[in-house]
Amino acid sequence: xxxxxxxxxxxxxxxxxxxxxxxxxxxxxxxxxxxxxxxxxxxxxxxxxxxxxxxxxxxxxxxxxxxxxxxxxxxxxxxxxxxxxxxxxxxxxxxxxxxxxxxxxxxxxxxxxxxxxxxxxxxxxxxxxxxxxxxxxxxxxxxxxx
Amino acid sequence: xxxxxxxxxxxxxxxxxxxxxxxxxxxxxxxxxxxxxxxxxxxxxxxxxxxxxxxxxxxxxxxxxxxxxxxxxxxxxxxxxxxxxxxxxxxxxxxxxxxxxxxxxxxxxxxxxxxxxxxxxxxxxxxxxxxxxxxxxxxxxxxxxxxxxxxxxxxxxxxxxxxxxxxxxxxxxxxxxxxxxxxxxxxxxxx
Numbered sequence: 001x002x003x004x005x006x007x008x009x010x011x012x013x014x015x016x017x018x019x020x021x022x023x024x025x026x027x028x029x030x031x032x033x034x035x036x037x038x039x040x041x042x043x044x045x046x047x048x049x050x051x052x053x054x055x056x057x058x059x060x061x062x063x064x065x066x067x068x069x070x071x072x073x074x075x076x077x078x079x080x081x082x083x084x085x086x087x088x089x090x091x092x093x094x095x096x097x098x099x100x101x102x103x104x105x106x107x108x109x110x111x112x113x114x115x116x117x118x119x120x121x122x123x124x125x126x127x128x129x130x131x132x133x134x135x136x137x138x139x140x141x142x143x144x145x146x
Numbered sequence: 147x148x149x150x151x152x153x154x155x156x157x158x159x160x161x162x163x164x165x166x167x168x169x170x171x172x173x174x175x176x177x178x179x180x181x182x183x184x185x186x187x188x189x190x191x192x193x194x195x196x197x198x199x200x201x202x203x204x205x206x207x208x209x210x211x212x213x214x215x216x217x218x219x220x221x222x223x224x225x226x227x228x229x230x231x232x233x234x235x236x237x238x239x240x241x242x243x244x245x246x247x248x249x250x251x252x253x254x255x256x257x258x259x260x261x262x263x264x265x266x267x268x269x270x271x272x273x274x275x276x277x278x279x280x281x282x283x284x285x286x287x288x289x290x291x292x293x294x295x296x297x298x299x300x301x302x303x304x305x306x307x308x309x310x311x312x313x314x315x316x317x318x319x320x321x322x323x324x325x326x327x328x329x330x331x332x333x334x335x336x337x
Binding site: 030033034035060062064071072073077093097099101133 | 220
């Protein structure tokens with residue numbers, strides 16, 4: 001699903017939202033889906049909702065939740081993510097995340113990808129993020145990175 | 147006086163070292179698991195017992211798995227790089243629970259990306275189900291809500307089974323186990 005409508009704003013910040021720590025996971029070329037992650041901070045006084053996601057790198061995007069219950073991974077497509085006023089919501093591995101489905105081309109670490117994020121109040125925000133190797137973003141790997 | 151200070155210093159270092167070396171992992175012996183035969187990515191029968199003498203990290207997954215599987219493989223890769231690990235003595239076994247979509251070739255290409263010694267295994271649904279049940283695991287094919295273009299996902303056991311060189315399960319790593327913890331489990335078996 002490509003995000004349409006809303007007031008288009010380039011960059012990682014609007015007057016009410018701040019987006020950071022964005023990245024897309026490099027995956028083996030045979031895998032045609034990947035995860036995208038970021039942190040959204042709602043700097044407005046109203047509750048915001050992320051209601052749509054897309055990217056120039058993939059045919060469609062979806063918002064997913066992930067939980068592990070009794071050792072079993074469970075994942076669901078969800079319609080929106082609520083971001084209360086003044087709060088930050090992290091989309092990260094093992095939790096809420098964006099799925100990019102049907103990658104147009106293989107993604108390699110260092111590539112730039114545009115995420116299109118549609119918010120209920122702020123409209124569509126384009127957020128350029130980098131493709132990274134998955135082990136480069138895990139907390140533990142911080143000491144081992146080049 | 148100087149000797150006393152030196153002795154005190156030495157003792158402190160020994161005590162600190164002892165705490166550092168203290169194992170956080172308590173290995174157990176599980177009464178399930180055991181040998182099985184599935185098919186490897188070259189289409190040949192593969193018997194788990196052929197890995198006897200090695201430490202084995204076994205888990206269930208599938209190549210369309212968006213999160214847990216690639217993350218787990220990356221963590222294993224990191225664990226194998228840690229000092230004190232004999233990476234050649236550790237074999238990873240990845241059992242696909244998605245025989246419908248995971249062809250042998252796809253599985254092979256997917257696993258090659260992670261650059262670790264790994265055996266990708268598949269089989270008929272019946273064969274896979276038998277191994278899943280033998281390891282007290284579970285998996286379930288699941289639609290991802292209305293209108294999802296992802297087709298289906300599979301909810302599956304996300305433990306990594308630590309298997310000792312004799313073929314017994316000794317520890318279950320949860321999905322959020324760190325590479326340090328995985329390395330610690332391997333070391334506990336290797337030393």
